[in-house]
Amino acid sequence: MRKNITLFFMFLVFVVTGFANGDGKKDSKKPVVTVSILPQKFFIEQIAGDFLQVNVILPPGSSPEDFEPTSKQMTELSNSSYYFYIGHLGFEKTWIKKVTAIAPKVKYISCSKGLDLLEDECTHGENHAKNKQVHGTDPHIWTSPENVKTMSRTICAELVKSYPSQKVVFEKNLNAFISKIDTLDNHIRFMFNDSISKAFMIFHPAMAYFARDYHIEQYGIEFEGKSPSTAHMKKMVDIARAKKIKTIFIQSQFETAKAQSIAREIGGNVEAIDPLAENWLGEMYSIAAKMKKAMHIVTNE
Numbered sequence: 001m002r003k004n005i006t007l008f009f010m011f012l013v014f015v016v017t018g019f020a021n022g023d024g025k026k027d028s029k030k031p032v033v034t035v036s037i038l039p040q041k042f043f044i045e046q047i048a049g050d051f052l053q054v055n056v057i058l059p060p061g062s063s064p065e066d067f068e069p070t071s072k073q074m075t076e077l078s079n080s081s082y083y084f085y086i087g088h089l090g091f092e093k094t095w096i097k098k099v100t101a102i103a104p105k106v107k108y109i110s111c112s113k114g115l116d117l118l119e120d121e122c123t124h125g126e127n128h129a130k131n132k133q134v135h136g137t138d139p140h141i142w143t144s145p146e147n148v149k150t151m152s153r154t155i156c157a158e159l160v161k162s163y164p165s166q167k168v169v170f171e172k173n174l175n176a177f178i179s180k181i182d183t184l185d186n187h188i189r190f191m192f193n194d195s196i197s198k199a200f201m202i203f204h205p206a207m208a209y210f211a212r213d214y215h216i217e218q219y220g221i222e223f224e225g226k227s228p229s230t231a232h233m234k235k236m237v238d239i240a241r242a243k244k245i246k247t248i249f250i251q252s253q254f255e256t257a258k259a260q261s262i263a264r265e266i267g268g269n270v271e272a273i274d275p276l277a278e279n280w281l282g283e284m285y286s287i288a289a290k291m292k293k294a295m296h297i298v299t300n301e
């Protein structure tokens, strides 16, 4: 009995301190805004500095395609002034309907607003015409520097509406961020300028907007968002050989075995990238460098 009581009190202490820590992390004086993924936290902090507390729905390491937010996150969201969502991520579709009913005071802003959106990357031409309706909008808008400029302008304009006293600071920060993105964009264009190959292969096709910006071709190994069949794998091996692809890109949030087996088959290697990293700017430079290497752009090779 005593043991049970002790356990009960330990549990109580855990719960109480747990909540206290949860609240402690939040600065109660700061307005809270919610975003779907970590790169958006980066965008908001570029604009708002530490004026806001940013609550991120997708935890590090999770895949936005099959994630389901918890009820605790629902509560956190209802305390936010804004929810800046991506627009077409798997979990957002069902979830946003639910939360708008529960938390109607939150301002819901799609970061896809004003963007030229792509249909889902399709690596299976023969089924495409038949099954066009099964493909949605490609959600990975933040892999394009050009898109991120528009997304940041959307975020800034909204924040200025709600926090007009910060207008000068936010807009100055926005311009500084946009000029950093321009530098990144010029850097990538210069790097890819003399590329020998203009194609890359990736397990989960998250880089379609990036590919569009820089006139390169993305080949996704996943088949309609699922693990590929043997026949599809064989097809990808053929494409890799024909396009002289030697590097298969993988992301830690998705399975890597199939990518590794294709890499073995073509005598190539796998290379990890993380488009969901919080340090978006740093990761974009890193992805570009890895892609340059993969497309063996070094002319004096």
Ligand SMILES: [Zn+2]
Pocket (backbone or CB within 6 Å): 064, 065, 140, 204, 205, 206
């Ligand atoms: Zn994805």
